Structure formats: structure tokens, C-alpha cells
Amino acid sequence: MRQNLTPDEALELLLTHAEPITELETVPLEAALGRVLGADLASQVDHPDCDNTAVDGYAARAADTQGATRERPVRLRLIGEAPAGRPFPARVGPGEAVAVYTGAPLPEGADAVVRVEETARDGDTVLLFAPASPKDIRPRAEDLEQGQVYLRKGEVLSPGKVGLAAAMGYPRLPVVRRPRVGLLVTGDEVVEPGEALPYGGVYNANRYSVGALVREAGGEVVYLGKAGDDREALKARLAAAGPLDLLLTSGGVSMGAYDLVRRLLEEEGRVHFWRVSIRPGGPLLFGEWRGVPLLGLPGNPVSSMVTFFLFGRPFLFRLLGRVDAPYRRVRAVAETPFKDAGARTAFWRGVLEYAPEAPGGFRVRSVGNQSSGVLRSMSEANALVVVPPGRRVGVGEVVEAIVLRPEL
Structure with missing residues (x-):
């Protein structure tokens, strides 16, 4: 057992025991926010899938519109319109124009667009006060090219990434299974909020603060209840944990007579390190219980939160295979x-x-x-x-x- 490690030494040792989770699950887009992508994703389509218009206006041949000004407008014959999702079915010829709306496919034969604010309708013709330009045409595959990878394994799915996955054609996404994190609070003095607080007692803030930090880091909390200051009760709680990726305990890791977590691991488990040269949170412990990594957090509420943030959060990031930094x-x-x-x-x-x-x-x-x-x-x-x-x-x-x- 190593003792009195620097924070960097403790973190390095801790992460050598974090085996990335390989088990994936598939979730619908609506449930993908905040999850970690489990595989590279290539676009299944070109986006846009054809040249389309970026503005409302008129599509025409650029050569027919040269020299158009407000003083000397160019008049074109209007032969139809093309709303988004309804392509114009014919070809634009010399002296002709088609009314187009943002997102509409560029009609065949047209190679430029003039914005609607630079025009005026006159019966079945349209007056152009400026030349049509290709700059308001979005070329095919400008955003996404079919077969190109745009989302990478290990990325956290933000709202923008979820939208991108939808645009790429994916209704469901492969994500890394959430790490199951057992959370056990120790101490006779701890009671649940809402219960009568005995003299010398404290409410169980660590269950909720540390649990929130686990969920924020992408883990799934498995609350194991509270173990009083009794060795057998502590063992019973740990034995009932079920399959876990990480065990968190709160309290019981310092040097007092009732610091049973540390003693139990020393005698029946394994301790990789105990005590880190930091403040707050010096009594931090890391070991194993029945093959499951166990991070023993100090019982003081600030120490518990700070040490989880500095050490538990990077551990979960490593389990999830996240490519971003934990902080x-x-x-x-x-x-x-x-x-x-x-x-x-x-x-x-x-x-x-x-x-x-x-x-x-x-x-x-x-x-x-x-x-x-x-x-x-x-x-x-x-x-x-x-x-x-x-x-x-x-x-x-x-x-x-x-x-x-x-x-x-």
C-alpha cells in the first residue's frame, strides 16, 4: 500500500485501474443527449443532396441578368416556382426565371439566384434590379459528404451532435453503457433528510451531492444505503451491491477507531493507496473489494465532493472512453x-x-x-x-x- 502520494501520482495510479467499458447499447435520438458515442459515425447521405438555394428569390441563368440595376432592370419571364421539397419539374431557358424559396433544389438550367428584395413582380414577369449570383447557392454535399466520418467514438453527444447525427440519417445511436457506481454512506450519525435529526446527527448530504456528481460525469448511481459503525453491517452492504464498475464509500477512511472501510480493505480486500497530499480530502483511499475498484471518499461533505471531482470524475471519464478532459x-x-x-x-x-x-x-x-x-x-x-x-x-x-x- 502506498501512502502520502502527490495528487498527480494518485491520479496516475488510479487511472491504471480504469478499464474502458466495451459494452454498447443503442438508444433513440431523443435519449442520446449527454451519452458517450460508442463508434465512429459516417454520414449516410450527402447534405444537401443537391445544389439548393440559400435565400428566397429567383433562379435564372447568370448570363441573362448581367448589368441589371434599379435604373436599368432586367425583365425575365416567370415560368413557375420551387418551394423547399418540391423541385421545379422543367428546365430554365434563356430569358426565364423560377421563383425559389430557401432550401429549394436549384432548377435545371439555372446557375444563379437573385434575392427577392432585389426584384419586383410584374404580372407573369419579374424585374431584376441586380444581377443573379451563384453565391446564394449551396452546393451539393457542402455540409455533409456521404461516407465521411463526422462524429467520433468517445465524443459526448451535445444538442448539436445529436442534430448532426439526425442530419446524417441515424434514428438510433450506439452509446457506451453508463458505468454502474455503487454509493455507500457510513456513520451512525447520518440520517436521511426529512427524518428527525438527533443530537449530534447530520443529514445525509453526501448521498445526494456525490450522487449528483456521478450522474453529471455520466455514471449511473446504485445507492447501497447507509452502513452504521459496524464491520458486519458494512460487509453486508458491500456484499449486496451486485455488478458494479466502481464502488464509492463516504467516510470511514481516516485514522479513527470507527474508520472501518480502510480497515476492512486492508484485511479482506486490497488497498492501492491511502492518503494523498491534498487539502481538503487527504484521507482519500483507493483499493479493490471483491475485484471491484473502490474509491473511499472522506466523510466531510466538502472533502467528499472535491476528491470525487478530482479523482472519481476522471476515473468515470476513462471508463466511458471519453475524449474530452474531465475538467x-x-x-x-x-x-x-x-x-x-x-x-x-x-x-x-x-x-x-x-x-x-x-x-x-x-x-x-x-x-x-x-x-x-x-x-x-x-x-x-x-x-x-x-x-x-x-x-x-x-x-x-x-x-x-x-x-x-x-x-x-
Whole structure:
């Protein structure tokens, strides 16, 4: 068992035990948002499938419209119209025009379009006040070419990517099965919200905060309930877990007499590392229970969330085969001081604001109280400010920040 790893060492070791999931499932487009694509997708069609018009106007032969101005308009005979989805059935000849609407196939014989605002109707003719131009024609396969790959395995399906898949002709998509993540909370003092809170008790915030982080990272939460401070009860909860890709425990990994998760893994499982040189979240544990990777999160609510974000989230990204980074790092100017954490790397909660004039493009300030028991700080923070070991950050200094919320 390795101890007192740096954050980089812990993450590297952790990820060596994350075997990407190979099992795929097929979902309809309506259910694909946020899922991870399980295979490369090539377009099944050209888009557009023919030259079409990008504007409302009139299709004609460019040669017939040269020199058209408002003072000296060109008159063409109107021979029909072509709405989107209803191609004009004949050929455009010399001196002729067809009324076209955005998305309509370009009529045969026409090679240019004049916008409707540059024209006027006059019975069965149309007056052109400007020459027709090919620039308002969208050529065949301008967007998508049949057989070309436009969506890659490992991409997360955003609204734009879902729409692209639809345009490519796919009604259903192959996606990676969601990782099944067992979540077990420990401690006699923990009770569910809505129950009477006993003296010295705490509500089960970790179940919901960590569970939300799991779902945000693409996992499926399997809640295993709460295990009190009893070794056999803990084993029973773990035994009833069923097939999982990752086990998460909250609490029970420090050095106290009732920190049973660590002791159980040391005696009946396997511990890969225990304790990481970070604050908050130093007692983090990673091991295996019955062949399933187990990440033992500290019980303090902030520590639990921060350590999952820094270590559990990258683990799930690796399981899903995601090609994007698990979190974004930026540079920001400190508007408040940030203290050091001695020999540990500190991840202090901060409020990050876009500031294009600042070095790095951001400014960041502390949320205030950085105690690992103050969960309110995680609702206010949108970033973790990284303070290296032994370094204090003063106002005006540039620091590294990890973005917690995708909208930044």
C-alpha cells in the first residue's frame, strides 16, 4: 500500500485501474443527449443532396441578368416556382426565371439566384434590379459528404451532435453503457433528510451531492444505503451491491477507531493507496473489494465532493472512453489571498469571473470559510483554486483554477 502520494501520482495510479467499458447499447435520438458515442459515425447521405438555394428569390441563368440595376432592370419571364421539397419539374431557358424559396433544389438550367428584395413582380414577369449570383447557392454535399466520418467514438453527444447525427440519417445511436457506481454512506450519525435529526446527527448530504456528481460525469448511481459503525453491517452492504464498475464509500477512511472501510480493505480486500497530499480530502483511499475498484471518499461533505471531482470524475471519464478532459484548467488573477496548506497541495473553493483584461482572462476570489465541513461553500464556488505546497497566494498574483461548472 502506498501512502502520502502527490495528487498527480494518485491520479496516475488510479487511472491504471480504469478499464474502458466495451459494452454498447443503442438508444433513440431523443435519449442520446449527454451519452458517450460508442463508434465512429459516417454520414449516410450527402447534405444537401443537391445544389439548393440559400435565400428566397429567383433562379435564372447568370448570363441573362448581367448589368441589371434599379435604373436599368432586367425583365425575365416567370415560368413557375420551387418551394423547399418540391423541385421545379422543367428546365430554365434563356430569358426565364423560377421563383425559389430557401432550401429549394436549384432548377435545371439555372446557375444563379437573385434575392427577392432585389426584384419586383410584374404580372407573369419579374424585374431584376441586380444581377443573379451563384453565391446564394449551396452546393451539393457542402455540409455533409456521404461516407465521411463526422462524429467520433468517445465524443459526448451535445444538442448539436445529436442534430448532426439526425442530419446524417441515424434514428438510433450506439452509446457506451453508463458505468454502474455503487454509493455507500457510513456513520451512525447520518440520517436521511426529512427524518428527525438527533443530537449530534447530520443529514445525509453526501448521498445526494456525490450522487449528483456521478450522474453529471455520466455514471449511473446504485445507492447501497447507509452502513452504521459496524464491520458486519458494512460487509453486508458491500456484499449486496451486485455488478458494479466502481464502488464509492463516504467516510470511514481516516485514522479513527470507527474508520472501518480502510480497515476492512486492508484485511479482506486490497488497498492501492491511502492518503494523498491534498487539502481538503487527504484521507482519500483507493483499493479493490471483491475485484471491484473502490474509491473511499472522506466523510466531510466538502472533502467528499472535491476528491470525487478530482479523482472519481476522471476515473468515470476513462471508463466511458471519453475524449474530452474531465475538467478545465485556467489561469486567473487572485482578488483575495489564498493561504498555503503546508506540505500539501490546496484546492480552495473560489468564485471565478471572466475578465478579458486580466492575465489568463479570469479573476478569482475566495468563498470565505474554507473548512471541509462547510458545504455551503460548494454551492457558492464555481472553481477550485490550486495552491502548490508551501506557497501563499497574494492579491494580484496569477493562480491556476479548476473550473467546476461547465458554463464558464
